[in-house]
Structure formats: structure tokens, C-alpha cells
Amino acid sequence: MAADTVIEVEGLRTCFGETCIHDGVNLSVRRGEVLGIVGGSGTGKSVLLREIIMLHEPTAGTIRLFGEETGDLDEAAADRLRRRMGVMFQHGALFSSLTVLENVMVPLREQLRLPPALMESVAALKIALAGLPADAGPKFPRQLSGGMLKRAAVARALALDPELLFLDEPSAGLDPVSANALDELILQLRDSLGLTVVMVTHDLDSLWRVSDRVAFLGEKKVIGLGSMETLSRSEHPLISTYFQGPRGRAAKEHAWAGR
Amino acid sequence: MNSALPPPGDIESGPDAGTFRLTGAWTTAHLERLRLRLERSPWPAAGAVRLQAGALEALDTGGAWLLQGLLGELRGRGLQPRLDGLRGEFTALLELVRERLGESVPAAPPPREGTLAWLGREAWRRAEEGLALLAFFGETVVALGRNLLHPGRIRRHALLESLQSAGVNALPILALLSFLIGVVIAYQGGVQLKTYGANIFIVELVTITMLRELAPLMAAIIVAGRTGSAFTAQIGTMQVTEEIDALRTIGIAPMDLLVLPKLFGLVLALPLLTVFADAFGVLGGMTMATLMLDVSFGDFLDRVPQAVSATSFLIGVGKAPVFAAIIALVGCYQGFRVSGGADSVGRQTTKSVVQSIFLVIIADAVFSILYSWLGI
Numbered sequence: 001m002a003a004d005t006v007i008e009v010e011g012l013r014t015c016f017g018e019t020c021i022h023d024g025v026n027l028s029v030r031r032g033e034v035l036g037i038v039g040g041s042g043t044g045k046s047v048l049l050r051e052i053i054m055l056h057e058p059t060a061g062t063i064r065l066f067g068e069e070t071g072d073l074d075e076a077a078a079d080r081l082r083r084r085m086g087v088m089f090q091h092g093a094l095f096s097s098l099t100v101l102e103n104v105m106v107p108l109r110e111q112l113r114l115p116p117a118l119m120e121s122v123a124a125l126k127i128a129l130a131g132l133p134a135d136a137g138p139k140f141p142r143q144l145s146g147g148m149l150k151r152a153a154v155a156r157a158l159a160l161d162p163e164l165l166f167l168d169e170p171s172a173g174l175d176p177v178s179a180n181a182l183d184e185l186i187l188q189l190r191d192s193l194g195l196t197v198v199m200v201t202h203d204l205d206s207l208w209r210v211s212d213r214v215a216f217l218g219e220k221k222v223i224g225l226g227s228m229e230t231l232s233r234s235e236h237p238l239i240s241t242y243f244q245g246p247r248g249r250a251a252k253e254h255a256w257a258g259r
Numbered sequence: 260m261n262s263a264l265p266p267p268g269d270i271e272s273g274p275d276a277g278t279f280r281l282t283g284a285w286t287t288a289h290l291e292r293l294r295l296r297l298e299r300s301p302w303p304a305a306g307a308v309r310l311q312a313g314a315l316e317a318l319d320t321g322g323a324w325l326l327q328g329l330l331g332e333l334r335g336r337g338l339q340p341r342l343d344g345l346r347g348e349f350t351a352l353l354e355l356v357r358e359r360l361g362e363s364v365p366a367a368p369p370p371r372e373g374t375l376a377w378l379g380r381e382a383w384r385r386a387e388e389g390l391a392l393l394a395f396f397g398e399t400v401v402a403l404g405r406n407l408l409h410p411g412r413i414r415r416h417a418l419l420e421s422l423q424s425a426g427v428n429a430l431p432i433l434a435l436l437s438f439l440i441g442v443v444i445a446y447q448g449g450v451q452l453k454t455y456g457a458n459i460f461i462v463e464l465v466t467i468t469m470l471r472e473l474a475p476l477m478a479a480i481i482v483a484g485r486t487g488s489a490f491t492a493q494i495g496t497m498q499v500t501e502e503i504d505a506l507r508t509i510g511i512a513p514m515d516l517l518v519l520p521k522l523f524g525l526v527l528a529l530p531l532l533t534v535f536a537d538a539f540g541v542l543g544g545m546t547m548a549t550l551m552l553d554v555s556f557g558d559f560l561d562r563v564p565q566a567v568s569a570t571s572f573l574i575g576v577g578k579a580p581v582f583a584a585i586i587a588l589v590g591c592y593q594g595f596r597v598s599g600g601a602d603s604v605g606r607q608t609t610k611s612v613v614q615s616i617f618l619v620i621i622a623d624a625v626f627s628i629l630y631s632w633l634g635i
């Protein structure tokens with residue numbers, strides 16, 4: 001395996017009871033790239049993400065993270081790997097009993113030894129980076145709007161400046177301005193910190209703007225892998241209907257106009 | 260990010276006056292140390308400050324924030340800081356932090372309230388909770404009336420389900436515990452009775468205490484712990500996930516679907532459970548009587564009609580519907596009180612169990628007083 005490959009998925013198979021949603025998924029993610037994962041609803045993008053971050057055990061196949069095979073890791077080694085990753089879940093998964101600021105402080109508290117005041121400042125910085133106003137800090141998740149929840153979840157995922165960032169539909173439910181700002185943030189962090197980002201999204205504009213490569217999930221496999229330009233010219237019927245619809249074309253024109 | 264960890268970040272003054280070298284990793288993990296080093300650095304009183312960042316090995320958002328803060332503070336003191344030799348990607352990071360953080364300062368935490376304000380708020384909260392409970396009872400009665408006028412509205416499926424889960428599924432645990440209580444009473448009482456040779460009075464002891472008091476209480480307490488808590492958790496979780504709101508918008512009254520079937524189910528089930536507990540309690544007593552006091556099953560059962568009147572039995576069973584109503588209403592009420600998230604569900608569930616057992620025991624005491632007035 002090449003030194004600059006961060007994630008490698010081989011021959012992955014996932015079944016829930018009788019139905020299998022993945023059968024022979026192969027995918028590798030290089031260091032410092034933004035990889036988009038797309039595909040129709042229910043094709044198993046979120047499940048794939050959960051398998052990579054060791055929350056769900058695949059039925060068969062191997063997943064290597066930073067060169068280590070996740071299947072045969074002990075708890076301590078798995079924990080060490082988890083510390084290098086930040087995850088934003090599709091539905092936020094913020095701790096409802098904690099304020100936004102405290103939510104962002106949870107990973108900081110667990111991993112670093114910093115005085116409380118300093119930790120709060122760092123958490124406030126992450127909240128600002130994610131594009132939330134400062135007065136969102138003392139609020140509880142139930143007091144936030146859907147889009148604000150997303151950004152709070154991004155802030156928590158970024159808390160430790162992880163090497164590897166997983167985002168499950170980060171821009172769903174965001175207004176266009178915030179969605180752009182989030183795209184910018186991902187790009188800037190990638191450039192300045194060398195983050196590797198794996199992003200599941202249905203937001204075609206965002207795919208054109210930030211992704212280096214895109215993996216298309218369909219027919220239980222990765223049926224297309226490449227830059228947006230390559231994929232959007234693909235002949236495969238599933239991929240072409242995905243990208244050649246009115247939305248896909250508008251996003252493409254938009255992306256070209258922006259260059 | 261390099262695999263070989265760079266040394267922790269540092270700042271050194273020199274070689275010239277007003278010149279500082281930034282070294283190592285300026286990362287979140289080392290923030291505290293860096294902050295102290297910055298405080299202790301010999302900043303000049305005036306003039307230019309040159310920060311040489313050529314040897315800076317790592318910078319993350321936390322470090323960039325500190326550096327940005329340093330530049331701001333030096334400017335605030337009237338110095339002219341200049342950052343030299345910063346790597347391209349670090350400059351971009353610094354710029355990102357400056358841009359995003361803007362002028363925003365973290366909001367000050369809300370001021371701590373004084374004792375008096377706390378006292379007032381707590382008193383108000385309690386009073387409000389009492390009123391809300393009363394209002395909930397009232398609402399339930401209204402819904403009850405509506406349902407009884409139009410029996411077609413009663414949700415049969417939900418009713419059967421609650422009979423199943425609150426009644427049938429509770430039978431094994433209730434049987435076991437009642438049996439054991441019967442054994443314990445017979446044993447404790449039997450030791451005393453034996454010394455007077457009044458063995459046969461074990462029948463009175465066991466049957467009266469079981470039928471009048473212990474069986475209804477046992478059944479109520481077990482149901483409060485098993486079922487009342489489940490009511491709260493179910494309704495509370497539905498509240499959190501906005502399912503209750505969804506019901507309302509579809510035109511289903513949460514009262515009709517969630518509360519009344521539970522209420523009916525429990526009011527039907529608890530008297531039956533009480534009879535069941537009666538039987539197993541007496542069986543436990545009987546077993547102990549045979550083993551310890553040589554009162555055979557036959558002798559025991561022969562004496563039962565003399566020892567207890569049907570009134571005792573009915574009094575015990577008659578309390579059960581009241582206990583059931585208390586448990587169901589408190590359980591559902593606490594479920595609707597859930598607001599926010601998971602921790603709130605937990606809190607209200609605890610409250611529901613404590614409150615319903617408390618109220619059941621109060622009600623039991625009231626019944627005792629009532630019966631002694633009536634002389635039964």
C-alpha cells in the first residue's frame with residue numbers, strides 16, 4: 001500500500017440479514033485529498049462511513065486506516081486511530097444535555113490538558129471557524145435551527161484539528177451562503193493543515209468546488225471514481241442520470257463560470 | 260503532518276533587541292505553555308517587534324489563534340509587530356482564523372443568579388408543576404368523557420397492547436415477589452405465634468395482611484416501576500423526536516392515542532394483578548405454615564372463610580383502580596414534561612417512578628383512614 005494512502009477499502013461486503021447493500025466495494029483515499037462519496041439515497045453511503053470509522057463491522061472485506069487493518073485491532077489501538085479522526089454525523093449527534101460550547105469542548109477535555117478558560121477560547125474559535133455566531137456557544141442543541149446544528153456538529157468534528165475528517169452531508173439544510181462558507185473552510189483547512197476529508201454529500205455545487213475525486217456508489221459497488229469532470233462525462237447510465245439531470249447541469253455550468 | 264513529532268512550541272528573544280524566534284509546534288496541545296512563555300517574554304516598551312517564524316514547524320488552528328491574538332495585543336500596546344518567514348500554508352491558516360474570528364469575542368457567560376432569585380425560581384417551578392399536573396388530570400378527564408360518549412374513538416389496539424405489556428407480562432415477577440412476601444410474613448409471624456401455641460392464627464395473619472394491604476401495594480409498586488417508567492420513557496422519547504407534534508398535525512389527539520389506552524389498560528389490569536398477587540401471597544404463607552407450623556394446606560384453606568370476610572378482599576382489590584389511575588396519569592404526565600434531549604427523558608422517568616410510588620402510598624394511607632371512619 002502506498003505511503004500516502006490513508007484509507008483503503010477492499011472487497012467490502014455489508015449485509016443486513018438477507019439484503020446486502022455493499023458487495024465488493026473497493027476504495028482508497030489519498031492523504032490530503034477531499035473525496036466525495038455520492039450515490040442515490042439508500043445506496044449505503046452512511047453505512048460505508050460508519051464501517052470506515054469502526055462503528056459497524058462489515059460482513060466481509062478489509063478496511064485499512066493509516067495502514068492498519070481495522071478488523072484485528074485491539075481497543076487501545078482502535079482508540080488511537082479514532083483520535084486522529086473527526087466525524088460529523090448525518091443527524092448531528094450533538095449531546096443534548098450540553099451546550100454547543102461544551103459539546104465542542106468534550107473532545108478537547110478528553111484528549112488535551114488545558115486550563116478551562118483556554119479550552120473555552122479554543123472551543124469558541126472552532127465555533128467561529130464553523131461559521132456560527134459567538135452567541136450560539138451557550139445555547140443547547142434544542143435551541144438551534146437545523147442549519148446551526150449542522151455547523152455546531154462541524155465545529156465538534158474539527159475540535160482537535162484531526163488529520164482525517166468525515167462529513168456526512170455537511171451542507172444539507174444550510175443556506176447557500178453558509179454552504180459556500182463551509183466549502184471554503186474545508187478547502188482552506190485542507191490546504192493549511194493538510195487534512196484528508198471524506199465527504200458524503202448530495203450537494204453538486206459543493207462537489208464541483210471542493211472535491212478532488214468523487215466515488216460513485218451504486219449497484220452495491222463503487223461504479224465510478226474520478227474527478228467531477230471525468231464522472232460527469234461517464235457513460236454509465238446510473239452516473240449519467242445522476243449528473244446529467246437539470247440540477248447536475250446547472251451545477252456544472254455554475255462551476256465552469258466560476259473558474 | 261509529519262510522523263516525527265516536532266518539539267513543543269517556544270519563543271526565544273534575540274539576537275537583536277525586539278527580535279523573537281518562534282520555534283517548534285504551535286499546536287493546541289501546547290497552548291498553555293505557549294501562553295505562559297508569551298507572557299514572560301521581554302517585550303520592548305515601544306517600537307518595532309520582529310517575529311521570525313522561519314523555524315516554526317507546525318501550526319494548527321489553536322496555534323494560529325494564539326499567534327493572531329499576540330499580534331493584536333502587541334498592536335494594542337502601541338508596538339509594531341512584524342511576522343517574517345512564515346510558511347505559505349501557515350500564513351493562509353492565520354488569515355483564515357483572522358477572517359472567521361473577526362471581531363467576535365466569545366459571549367460572556369450569563370451572570371450567576373443570587374440565592375433569592377434561585378429561591379423564587381424554584382418556588383415558582385414547583386407551583387407551576389403542581390398546577391400543570393392538575394391541568395393534565397383535568398385534560399384527561401375531558402378526553403375520557405369524550406371517549407366514553409363516542410366509544411368508537413377508543414383505540415382498541417393500543418388498549419390491548421397496554422393490557423399485554425402492563426398486565427400479562429408482569430405476571431411472573433409479581434408471582435415470585437408475592438410468594439416471597441407471603442413466605443416472609445408467615446415466617447416472621449409464625450415464630451411469635453408458635454411460642455403461644457396459636458399456630459392456626461397464621462391464617463388470619465397472612466390472609467388479612469396480604470389481601471387488604473400488601474398485595475395491592477406490591478402490585479402497584481411493581482407496576483409503577485415496570486410500566487409507569489415505560490410510559491414516561493416512551494412518551495418522552497416521542498416528545499424529543501417531535502413524534503407527538505407529528506401526531507397532532509395528522510389530527511390524532513395524543514391524549515386519545517397515548518394516554519387513555521394506557522389509563523384504561525392499567526385500570527383493568529391492576530385489580531386483576533392484585534387478585535393474582537393475593538393468590539400467590541397466600542400460597543407463600545401456606546407453604547411456610549405447612550413447613551414450620553404444621554398447619555396443612557387443608558386446615559389453612561378451611562379456616563380462610565372464617566378468618567377473612569369478602570370485604571377485606573374487596574377493599575384490597577377496590578384500591579387497585581385508584582392506584583392504577585395514579586400510576587398511569589403520573590407516568591404519562593411526566594412523559595409530556597420532557598423537553599430537550601436524552602437526559603431530560605432520564606430525569607422525568609426517575610421523577611415519574613418516585614412520584615407515583617409516593618402518591619400510591621399517600622392514597623393507601625387515605626384509604627386506611629377512610630375505612631376506619633366507615634368502620635370496615
Ligand SMILES: Nc1ncnc2c1ncn2[C@@H]1O[C@H](COP(=O)(O)OP(=O)(O)OP(=O)(O)O)[C@@H](O)[C@H]1O
Nearest residue numbers: 016021039040041042043044045046047048090202
Ligand atoms: N441498522 C440497519 N439495519 C438494517 N438496514 C439498515 C441499517 N442501517 C442502514 N440500513 C439500510 O442500508 C441502506 C443504506 O443506508 P444508508 O443510511 O447508508 O443510506 P445513504 O446512502 O446514506 O442514504 P442517504 O443519502 O439517504 O443518507 C438502506 O437501505 C438502509 O435501509
Ligand SMILES: [Mg+2]
Nearest residue numbers: 045046090168
Ligand atoms: Mg446517509
